[in-house]
Amino acid sequence: MPLKTPIEYVDSLRALSIRAYVNGELVTNVVDHPSIAPHINTVAKTYELAHVLEYQDTMTTLSHLSGERIHRYTHIFQSPDDLVKKIQMLRLLGQTTGTCFQRCVGLDAINAVYAVSYEVDAAKSTDYHERFKEYLGYIQREDLMVVGAMTDPKGHRAQKPSDQADADQFVRVVERPPDGVVIRGAKVHNTGGINSHEILVLPGMGLKPGEEDYAIACAVPADAEGVIFIFGRQSNDTRKLEEGCDIGNTRFGVVGGEALIVFDDVFVPNDRVFLNGEVEHCGQLVNYFATWHRANYGGCKGGNADVLIGATAKMTRILGTDKSAIVKDKLIEMIHRNETTYASAIGASAMGQVLPCGSFMVDPIAANTVKLNITRNVYEIGRLSHDLSGGFLATMPDAKSFDNPEISHWVRKYHTANPEYDVMDRVRVGRYIENMTSVTTMVEAMHGAGSPQAQRIAMFGLAKIDEKIKMADDVIYGTDDVPGLSLPKVNG
Numbered sequence: 001m002p003l004k005t006p007i008e009y010v011d012s013l014r015a016l017s018i019r020a021y022v023n024g025e026l027v028t029n030v031v032d033h034p035s036i037a038p039h040i041n042t043v044a045k046t047y048e049l050a051h052v053l054e055y056q057d058t059m060t061t062l063s064h065l066s067g068e069r070i071h072r073y074t075h076i077f078q079s080p081d082d083l084v085k086k087i088q089m090l091r092l093l094g095q096t097t098g099t100c101f102q103r104c105v106g107l108d109a110i111n112a113v114y115a116v117s118y119e120v121d122a123a124k125s126t127d128y129h130e131r132f133k134e135y136l137g138y139i140q141r142e143d144l145m146v147v148g149a150m151t152d153p154k155g156h157r158a159q160k161p162s163d164q165a166d167a168d169q170f171v172r173v174v175e176r177p178p179d180g181v182v183i184r185g186a187k188v189h190n191t192g193g194i195n196s197h198e199i200l201v202l203p204g205m206g207l208k209p210g211e212e213d214y215a216i217a218c219a220v221p222a223d224a225e226g227v228i229f230i231f232g233r234q235s236n237d238t239r240k241l242e243e244g245c246d247i248g249n250t251r252f253g254v255v256g257g258e259a260l261i262v263f264d265d266v267f268v269p270n271d272r273v274f275l276n277g278e279v280e281h282c283g284q285l286v287n288y289f290a291t292w293h294r295a296n297y298g299g300c301k302g303g304n305a306d307v308l309i310g311a312t313a314k315m316t317r318i319l320g321t322d323k324s325a326i327v328k329d330k331l332i333e334m335i336h337r338n339e340t341t342y343a344s345a346i347g348a349s350a351m352g353q354v355l356p357c358g359s360f361m362v363d364p365i366a367a368n369t370v371k372l373n374i375t376r377n378v379y380e381i382g383r384l385s386h387d388l389s390g391g392f393l394a395t396m397p398d399a400k401s402f403d404n405p406e407i408s409h410w411v412r413k414y415h416t417a418n419p420e421y422d423v424m425d426r427v428r429v430g431r432y433i434e435n436m437t438s439v440t441t442m443v444e445a446m447h448g449a450g451s452p453q454a455q456r457i458a459m460f461g462l463a464k465i466d467e468k469i470k471m472a473d474d475v476i477y478g479t480d481d482v483p484g485l486s487l488p489k490v491n492g
C-alpha cells in the first residue's frame with residue numbers, strides 16, 4: 001500500500017541532497033535543522049493520520065489511475081464528495097496541529113495541471129495529459145509531498161513579464177534542447193517547499209502572445225541541480241532555537257515555513273514538462289488552482305481556529321472569568337465566525353461541478369467568498385482571543401525569568417490567577433495564543449491564496465449582476481400574479 005509512515009517521510013527527506021539556506025547559512029540536512037523541524041513534524045502528522053483506521057476515509061482514498069489506496073493529498077478530485085472530504089481532512093489536520101500543514105498547495109497544483117493539461121491536449125493535440133498522468137502515478141506510488149510553486153517575484157508590479165528590466169522576475173524557459181527545457185527565475189512564498197520531495201512549477205498569472213517563454217509548467221525534484229531554497233523569516237523565529245515554552249506552538253511551528261526557491265538554469269526533461277509556451281491556457285491554470293485553494297481556507301483555518309478557541313476558553317478558566325455571560329458571548333462570536341467560513345467551504349465543495357477532464361471544481365463564487373471571509377474572520381477571532389486573554393499576552397516575561405531562582409518567585413506569584421491552574425499553564429497557553437495570532441499568521445490569512453482584492457474581482461465577475469437586475473425587475477415590475485387576488489394597485 002503506497003502510504004508512507006511519518007518515519008519513512010522523514011527518512012525519504014533525509015535521503016535527498018537539498019540545497020537550503022536558513023539564516024544565511026547552508027544547511028547540512030533540512031531534517032536536522034531546528035528551524036525546519038516543527039514544520040516537518042507537522043507534515044509527518046498528515047502521513048501519520050493516514051494510518052489511523054478512524055480517519056481512513058478522510059485521509060485516504062482509491063486512486064482513479066491504479067485503484068490502489070493512496071493519500072488524499074495525492075488524489076485528483078473525482079466527485080463533490082471528494083471536495084467535501086478534502087475540507088474535512090483540512091479541518092481535522094488543523095485541529096491536530098493548530099497550524100498550516102503545508103501539503104494543500106501541492107494538492108491543488110496537481111489538480112490544476114491535471115485539468116489544464118487535458119484541455120491543452122484537446123485544443124492542440126499535445127500529449128501533456130498522458131505525461132502528467134505518468135508523473136502523478138509516480139507521486140501516488142511513492143506518496144510524495146509536492147510543493148506547488150506559483151508566485152513569481154514579479155519585479156516592477158506595473159510591468160508585464162516581458163517588459164521587466166530583469167527578465168528573471170518571472171520563471172522562464174531560457175533554453176530548449178531536444179530532450180527538455182532549461183528554466184531560470186524564482187518562486188516566492190513556497191509553503192512547505194523546503195521539506196517537500198517535488199516542486200511543481202506553474203505560471204503565476206495569465207499570459208499573452210509574445211510571453212511564451214513564461215508559459216511553463218513542469219516538475220522538478222527538490223534536490224535537482226540548480227535548485228536553491230532560502231528559508232523565510234517569521235515573527236519570533238529565533239525563539240525556535242531556544243529551549244522552553246516561549247516558542248508558542250513548540251511542536252508544529254507557526255504557519256508553513258515558507259521559502260524562496262531559486263531555479264538557477266535547471267534542466268527539466270520532456271517527460272516532466274506539462275505546459276510549454278501555450279500562453280492562452282495559463283490564466284485558466286491559475287484560476288483553477290486559486291479557486292480550489294481559496295475554498296481550503298474554510299477547512300484549515302477552521303481547524304486552527306478550533307484550537308485557538310479551545311486555548312482561549314482554557315485561558316478564561318485559568319483567569320477565572322469563564323462563568324461571565326460576557327465572556328461566553330465572545331466565545332460564541334468566535335465559534336459563529338469559524339463555523340460560517342467552514343460551512344461555506346463545505347457548500348462550495350458540495351456544489352462542485354465536473355470539468356472537461358472528468359475531475360471536479362468547487363463552486364467558484366462560494367470558494368472566493370470563503371477566502372474573503374477568512375481575511376476578516378481570522379482577524380476578528382484573533383481580536384476576540386486577545387480581548388479575552390488580556391494584555392499579558394504582550395507583556396509576560398520570558399521562560400528564563402520563570403527559571404531564574406532570583407526572580408522566579410516574583411514572576412510566578414504575579415502571574416498566578418485561578419489557583420486551580422499552575423502559572424506555567426497560563427504562560428504556555430498564552431504563548432500559543434500570542435504566536436498563532438501573530439503578524440505571520442494574520443498576513444498568511446490575508447494574502448495566502450491571493451489578496452482580498454483578487455477575490456473581490458473574481459466574485460464580481462462571477463456574480464451575474466445582469467441576472468440579479470432581472471430578478472429585481474421581475475419582482476418590482478412583474479405582472480404574473482394569481483388572477484382575482486386583491487393585490488394593491490401601483491401607480492405609473
Ligand code: SF4
Nearest residue numbers: 100101102104296300
Ligand atoms: Fe493548507 Fe491552509 Fe496551509 Fe494553505 S494555509 S497549505 S490550505 S493548511
